[in-house]
Amino acid sequence: MRREPVIATSKNTPCAKCGKKLSRQFVCNLGNAFHLECLTCADCGEIIASKFWPLEDGGSSMPIALCETDYFRRHDMLCFKCGKALRDNYISALDRKYHVEHFGCSDCDRAFGAYDNYYEHDGAAYCLYHYAVQWAQVCDGCETLILKKFVENFRDGANQYWHPECYMIHKYWNVRIAGKSLSSCQIDFTKRPFPNPIGPDFNYAGMQELMARVEESGVRIWGACSAFEGLCATDISSMLLHTSDGDYSEMMLITSRFIAKVDTIFWAIDAISRLVTPQVDWKGPSTLQESKLLCKKVVNLFHICVKSAKIGVTRLEVTQELPSVVTDLAHYMKLLVRIGLQTSLKLEDNHVSKALTVFLKALTTAKDSKLCVPSIPLLELLSKSADSCDACHKPVEDDCYRLDKKIWHKGCYKCTHCEVVYNGRVGVLGKLTCYSCRVLSNVVPVSGLEQHSHLLHVALARFRAAVYPDKPLSKCARSLP
Known part of the structure; x- marks a missing residue:
């Protein structure tokens, strides 16, 4: 507590500090009298006759007098920058x-x-x-600055730094989301020092906006892709469980849900592929191999179930075949997610700004897909022509043409007007226009992914008929068990 000294004028008392008789004005404080110039701070020696702060000293029976600065210093209450006392907030x-x-x-x-x-x-x-411009680490994934939490990973003899979402995206799908268009920033953060000045828009507010965009992109990608894979993993696990138990009715129901998710990823990849324009120097993704292998594994699963149901294969024998099949299903779904994500990011770099949004939005709709819904009635899926070319009668497993119930290989379809093998182009509303006679056909082109989705629906319908052969086809066509 600060005290004001009492100034007196008596001459009969010696100074408590120097011992000389007091003359003129002097001060009475702490039980003693001092010359005005003798009352000084115990730490720095500054004259404090006008005001002082008493402090109990363990080595003395009387409190000592301190100036304001030393009193607050002893209480660790000095401002680090200006060195003055912290008297308020x-x-x-x-x-x-x-x-x-x-x-x-x-x-x-x-x-x-x-x-x-x-x-x-x-x-x-x-x-x-x-x-940010001096000390922040650069994310190995998105190649922008890390200003919040990060993951440190030692690899190839050096430390790597990642945003948590960027690290998880790279770990699960081996994808780096680096892209100038994704962050809308043309600065190469991997090269220091940055130019000075960096740019008119790269200030405090611009940095905040940039970091918000980068963080939001990482969260969106990780959230949508991980949630979609989680749904797929749940279905695959349930398929394994019900197949092992011989519960084929429930297994078909779960498989239908899984095929709905396959439809979703196929549609999502096709949707972003359609965003590729002649101005974009890129051919688009190649997914036919992965999608074909995925369909093959689903069919293998159906074969295992049919064999078990018809000839009484023991649960142990079935269980030994299943792990490889379901593991491959999860693997190919992961590959398709990776391909779709890489494709959308590449398109973003080629200034197709909607690609990532379209892909992620499609994945988020998967949770609402309860059952797969085939484009044609299930009864028609059971016919031999459901997956065969109407011209050569061989299976159709890639891009093709379709009209109502009929499908053709691309090299088998002939114009209905001039009967020339079609060599034209896609015309109005996605329909075909023959170059030879300029006639517009109602036949529509079908992508390889669309055809693979159709083949899965055919396989599911035939699986249902094989496991429950005594159930009328009309009932089989209306619903799954």
Whole structure:
């Protein structure tokens, strides 16, 4: 507590410090009298006749007198920046204390409020901008700056730094989401030092906006892709369980749900492929091999179930074949997610700004897909022509043409007007126009992924008929068990 000295004018008392008789004015404090110039701070020696702060000293029976600065210093209440006493509100940061107006960026005049974010490096505080351009690590995934939590990974003899979402995306799908169009920033953060000035839009507010975009992109990608794979994994696990138990009715129901998710990923990849225009220097994804192998594994699963149901294969024998099949199903679904994600990111880099949004939005709809819904009635899926070319009667497993119930290989379809093998182009509303006679046909082109989806529906319908041969086809066509 600060005390005001009492000034007196008596001459009969010696000075408590120098012992000389007091003359003129003197001060009476702490039970003693002092010359005005003899009442000094016990730490720094500054004259404190006008005011002082008493402090109990363990080595003396009487309190000692201190100036304001030393009194607050002994109580660890000095501002680190200006060195003056903290008499009102203050901020504690970096194991130091500051006046509210004195805690700010070490490189600029920006002051931090009590609840503002700041960044620390080597004991100094920095604002978002100056920390980012000088000290922030660069994410190995998206190649932008890391300003929040990060994952550190030692690989190839060096430390790698990742945003958590970027690390998980790379770990599960081996995809790096780096892209200038994704962050809308043309700065190469992997090269230091940055040009000075960096740019008119690259300031404190611009840095905040950039980091928000990068973080939002990573969260969206990880959230949508991981949720979709989680749904697929749940279905695959249930398919394994019900197949092992011989519960084929429930197994078919779960398989229908799984095929609905296969339809979703096929549609999503086709949707972003259709965004490729002649102006985009890229041919699009190649997914036919993965989708064909995925369909093959689903058919293998159906064969295992049919064999078990018809000839009484023991549960042990069935269980030994299943792990490989269901593991491959999960593997090919992961590959398709990876291909779709890589494709959408490449299109984003080629200024097709809707590609990533279209892909992720499609994946998020998978949770609402309860059962697969074939484009033609199940009864027609059971016919021999459901998966065969109407011209050569061989199976159709890739891109083709379709009209109502009929399908053709691309090299088998003839124009209905001039009967010339079609060599034209896709015309109005996705229909075909013959180059020879310029006639518009109602036949529509079908992508390889669409055809593979159709083949899965055919296989599911035939599986149902094989396991329950005594059930009328009309009932089989209306619903699954």
